[in-house]
Amino acid sequence: MAVRIGKRTILLKNKPSIIGYASIVGKKEHEGPIGDEFDDYDEDCRFGEKTFEKAESRLQTNTARLAIKKSGLKETDIDCIFAGDLLNQCIGSSFGLRELGIPFVGLYGACSTMALSMSMASIMLDGGGAKRAVALTSSHFCSAERQYRFPLEYGSQRTPTAQWTVTGAGAVVLGEGYELPCINAITIGEIEDYNITDANNMGAAMAPAAAATLKHYFSDTGTSPDDYDIIYTGDLGYVGTELLYELLEREKIDIRCRHNDCGMLIYDKEGQDVHAGGSGCGCSASVLCSFIMHRFESGDFNNILFVSTGALMSPTSTMQGESIPGIAHLVNIKKIDK
Amino acid sequence: MAVRIGKRTILLKNKPSIIGYASIVGKKEHEGPIGDEFDDYDEDCRFGEKTFEKAESRLQTNTARLAIKKSGLKETDIDCIFAGDLLNQCIGSSFGLRELGIPFVGLYGACSTMALSMSMASIMLDGGGAKRAVALTSSHFCSAERQYRFPLEYGSQRTPTAQWTVTGAGAVVLGEGYELPCINAITIGEIEDYNITDANNMGAAMAPAAAATLKHYFSDTGTSPDDYDIIYTGDLGYVGTELLYELLEREKIDIRCRHNDCGMLIYDKEGQDVHAGGSGCGCSASVLCSFIMHRFESGDFNNILFVSTGALMSPTSTMQGESIPGIAHLVNIKKIDK
Numbered sequence: 296m297a298v299r300i301g302k303r304t305i306l307l308k309n310k311p312s313i314i315g316y317a318s319i320v321g322k323k324e325h326e327g328p329i330g331d332e333f334d335d336y337d338e339d340c341r342f343g344e345k346t347f348e349k350a351e352s353r354l355q356t357n358t359a360r361l362a363i364k365k366s367g368l369k370e371t372d373i374d375c376i377f378a379g380d381l382l383n384q385c386i387g388s389s390f391g392l393r394e395l396g397i398p399f400v401g402l403y404g405a406c407s408t409m410a411l412s413m414s415m416a417s418i419m420l421d422g423g424g425a426k427r428a429v430a431l432t433s434s435h436f437c438s439a440e441r442q443y444r445f446p447l448e449y450g451s452q453r454t455p456t457a458q459w460t461v462t463g464a465g466a467v468v469l470g471e472g473y474e475l476p477c478i479n480a481i482t483i484g485e486i487e488d489y490n491i492t493d494a495n496n497m498g499a500a501m502a503p504a505a506a507a508t509l510k511h512y513f514s515d516t517g518t519s520p521d522d523y524d525i526i527y528t529g530d531l532g533y534v535g536t537e538l539l540y541e542l543l544e545r546e547k548i549d550i551r552c553r554h555n556d557c558g559m560l561i562y563d564k565e566g567q568d569v570h571a572g573g574s575g576c577g578c579s580a581s582v583l584c585s586f587i588m589h590r591f592e593s594g595d596f597n598n599i600l601f602v603s604t605g606a607l608m609s610p611t612s613t614m615q616g617e618s619i620p621g622i623a624h625l626v627n628i629k630k631i632d633k
Numbered sequence: 634m635a636v637r638i639g640k641r642t643i644l645l646k647n648k649p650s651i652i653g654y655a656s657i658v659g660k661k662e663h664e665g666p667i668g669d670e671f672d673d674y675d676e677d678c679r680f681g682e683k684t685f686e687k688a689e690s691r692l693q694t695n696t697a698r699l700a701i702k703k704s705g706l707k708e709t710d711i712d713c714i715f716a717g718d719l720l721n722q723c724i725g726s727s728f729g730l731r732e733l734g735i736p737f738v739g740l741y742g743a744c745s746t747m748a749l750s751m752s753m754a755s756i757m758l759d760g761g762g763a764k765r766a767v768a769l770t771s772s773h774f775c776s777a778e779r780q781y782r783f784p785l786e787y788g789s790q791r792t793p794t795a796q797w798t799v800t801g802a803g804a805v806v807l808g809e810g811y812e813l814p815c816i817n818a819i820t821i822g823e824i825e826d827y828n829i830t831d832a833n834n835m836g837a838a839m840a841p842a843a844a845a846t847l848k849h850y851f852s853d854t855g856t857s858p859d860d861y862d863i864i865y866t867g868d869l870g871y872v873g874t875e876l877l878y879e880l881l882e883r884e885k886i887d888i889r890c891r892h893n894d895c896g897m898l899i900y901d902k903e904g905q906d907v908h909a910g911g912s913g914c915g916c917s918a919s920v921l922c923s924f925i926m927h928r929f930e931s932g933d934f935n936n937i938l939f940v941s942t943g944a945l946m947s948p949t950s951t952m953q954g955e956s957i958p959g960i961a962h963l964v965n966i967k968k969i970d971k
Contacts, residue, residue, distance in 0.1 A: 296761035299712065303736055305762040346953050374637065375821055382947070383721040385741045386955075389824060389945035393958045398641055398821035400749065401945070401960075403723045403739040411738065415753060422760025423634035424643040424819075481762075483713055483736035486727060607727035607739070609720070615684050617724075620731045622739075 297421050301515025303508075305481045310631060311420040312472030314427075315366020318584035319358045320577075321436065321462030327562045332585035333463070334361055340437065340462050347437035348386060354464045355380070355391030355433045362429060362466035362584070373397050373468070374425035377412040379404060380433050380576055381460075382442060387433050397429070405605030406501070406530050407484070408432040409465060409580040410624035413601075416469050417478040417626075431466035434575030443494070443610060456496040458532045458574035461561060465580030476591045480516065480627040484508040486607060488620040494613045498535020498558075498571055501604035504621035505531060506542035508602060512625050513548060520553045524596045527587060529579035529603035529623075530558035532572030557582035579603045591630065598629045635759050639853025641846075643819045648969060649758040650810030652765075653704020656922035657696045658915075659774065659800030665900045670923035671801070672699055678775065678800050685775040686724060692802045693718070693729030693771045700767060700804035700922070711735050711806070712763035715750040717742060718771050718914055719798075720780060725771050735767070743943030744839070744868050745822070746770040747803060747918040748962035751939075754807050755816040755964075769804035772913030781832070781948060794834040796870045796912035799899060803918030814929045817936075818854065818965040822846040824945060826958040832951045836873020836896075836909055839942035842959035843869060844880035846940060850963050851886060858891045862934045865925060867917035867941035867961075868896035870910030895920035917941045929968065936967045 298306045318333045325336035335357070337343075342353040355378065363370055376395065379402035380387030392399055404411035412430035419425045437447055439460040445451045469478070487507050491500040505528050513519060520526060531539055536556045543550055557579040558572035583601060590596040604623040613619070636644045656671045663674035673695070675681075680691040693716065701708055714733065717740035718725030730737055742749035750768035757763045775785055777798040783789045807816070825845050829838040843866050851857060858864060869877055874894045881888055895917040896910035921939060928934045946957040 298761060299763065302712075305757075308761075348949055348953060374640075379739075379741055381722075383949060384719075384743065384945065384947035386945070386947045386950045389958055389960075390950060390955060393824035393826050393945075396823055399824050399960060400753065400821060401717075401741040401743075403717055403741040405722065405739075415738065418757050418760055418762050419643075422756055422762075423646075424637060424756050424760075426637070483738060485734055486731035486737050488731050607722065607724070607731075609722035609724045611686055611721060612724045612728060615686060617687075617728060620727055622727075622737060 303482050303511045304515035307417060307421040307478055309421045310477040310479055311417050311469040312475040312477040313467050314470045314472040314475060315362050315468035316584040316588050317358050317362035317365055318465045318581040319354055320581050324461060324463050324561060327567060329560060329586045332589055333581060347435055348382060351387040351433055351435040351438050352391035355387055355431060358464035358466045359392060359429055359431055362468050366468040370395055370397060373427050373429055375400060375419060376429045377402060377416045378431045379408045381405060381439055404622060405607055406574060406576050407603040407605030407622050407624050408576045409583060410601060410603035410626045413467060413478060413626050414481045414483060414624055417481060420469055427470040429466055429468050431464060432576040432580045433464035434460050434577035436460045436462045439575060453570055454495040456534050456571050458497060458558060458571045459569040460575035461573045461578040461581060463577035463581035465584030467584060476628050476630050478626055479629040482508055482512045482625040484623045486620045486622050488618055490618045492618050497574055497606045498532040499538055500606045500619035501621040502531055502535040502538035503542060504623040505539050505602055505604045508623040508625050510546050520550045523553060524599050526550055526554045526600040528556045530574040531556050531604060532558040532574060534571045601626045601628055641820050641849045642853035645755060645759040645816055647759045648815040648817055649755050649807040650813040650815040651805050652808045652810040652813060653700050653806035654922040654926050655696050655700035655703055656801065656803045656919040657692055658919050662799060662801050662899055665905060667898060667924045670927055671919060685773055686720060689725040689771055689773040689776050690729035693725055693769060696802035696804045697730060697767055697769055700806050704806040708733055708735060711765050711767055713738060713757060714767045715740060715754045716769050717746045719743060719777055742960060743945055744912060744914050745941040745943030745960050745962050746914045747921060748939060748941035748964050751805060751816060751964050752819045752821060752962055755819060758807055765808040767804055767806050769802060770914040770918045771802035772798050772915035774798045774800045777913060791908055792833040794872050794909050796835055796896060796909045797907040798913035799911045799916040799919060801915035801919035803922030805922060814966050814968050816964055817967040820846055820850045820963040822961045824958045824960050826956055828956045830956050835912055835944045836870040837876055838944045838957035839959040840869055840873040840876035841880060842961040843877050843940055843942045846961040846963050848884050848886065858888045861891060862937050864888055864892045864938040866894045868912040869894050869942060870896040870912060872909045939964045939966055
């Protein structure tokens, strides 16, 4: 049985291991500072498809298949797949994963989806409901721009606080493993709304959620930032990260020396014209399933917090004058001798 | 520990009970044949809000609060809430539930969401990750028509196979209970695609998924339809139900005498001009949290299968020539002396 500690944190008993992972990205991500760490990339970001939405679906299919293959398993070995994306009705996942024939749990957590899908998969595995599961998510710059902002053909100008949606996907295979990083604890986030209304400043909308989830986790577990090798947030970018530091300092929590943000890692800020950094479900997913997992393999990391952050708005809610609620889910990934 | 039986079914060990439930609907649903069984309804379907989307959010807030109240609990007693809806980026749930301050798992299963949210909540409770959880979903005729078809002001004609999206929400509170119906087993569905492309014939798109999930469940558990008081599908309506019977007959499974569909129950087919029946996430959710639960209370039901069905398409996927994949998740609700 898992144990609930504090109000919001779940300490897993069986602690499913990450037995495989894969990441596939677009051209811009491949050209970025950690570009060599991804498993594969596509030169024109269409992944052989005719539309951007179909390209995103194909990206999910390919990433799921590659992660399963890299874990040494077959698709028929997987009991359940947990996925979602940013597209309306999550068609990136439903069309991307339909050919796999694996029981499917659809999730919507906006850019928090990677930590959410890993959390739900881990809970099912920990409780005995499955032996092996895949958790994944994706985003695509072109499908996201068309849906949330303007079609690329308009050539819109971007504001300084705007982030660049990552074209990328990351998938982990969870199961029983020996001497592999495992999911030790989970904190499911609450919806936080600080009344941010600027749809071009998602970092500010999501920072309060990341601060709240981290605060809850440290309080529930009685640990502090110093107990972890590093804390990765999903896609707060440069603007959201500064806000996160300020919000946590009010709670007397200092993470500055132990924190990085996947949205700041994935692009070269000066050279790639991405303004406030990367964003999208695929941002934290692809960085986890490359850069971060490689550092577990090399022994640099043994115990980290992975906090994906999402902005739970839609173009309709923004047009109706609504603010942008945020959410952040946390996964503690740890190497444990089992 | 839960036990996995067969390839797809999870038999729960602790079997969380339904310790509270509530349903709130619109005017048309209140005027239907089971209209008196819902807890509440709204005369103009706006629930005091200015837009249909905000009305749907308010419907979720009210239904979640009422279910918690009816279970004798406070909002602070709830460890986690599982919800989703049909709106782009699931804003019905994220805006509807943000004021509750409860850890939130966002799901997207289209009209299969009620069985999906109950499944995920049950798995978390069964594994010890939470003590009390809420599972809910909603749909709203006016927000769904605007998003999936045409704004109501256009006065579009409806095809004979079209279904009527239910304005309604249903919520269950799961926890430890004595002599109450509980969640005994779960089958997470696969994505099934029979190449249906008519967005006005959702029943046909979802029937293969319901057939597949039922077939898997009977095979995994070694049971037959006669072992259950009744089998409820979510919202196949009249067209989809006939297809479900035909597809199951090919597998030598006859459910005709033991089946009803929430989409056929909720409206008067002749008197309410709903063509092929009701649909939407709120259809199976509101029927479960009224008509079905009342029959558990009266002793008419002791052991049922509840199978919510979803069509995983979006207007964009349809415009890009895609077919409509379906999915169906199954929950076995049973009274057990624990």
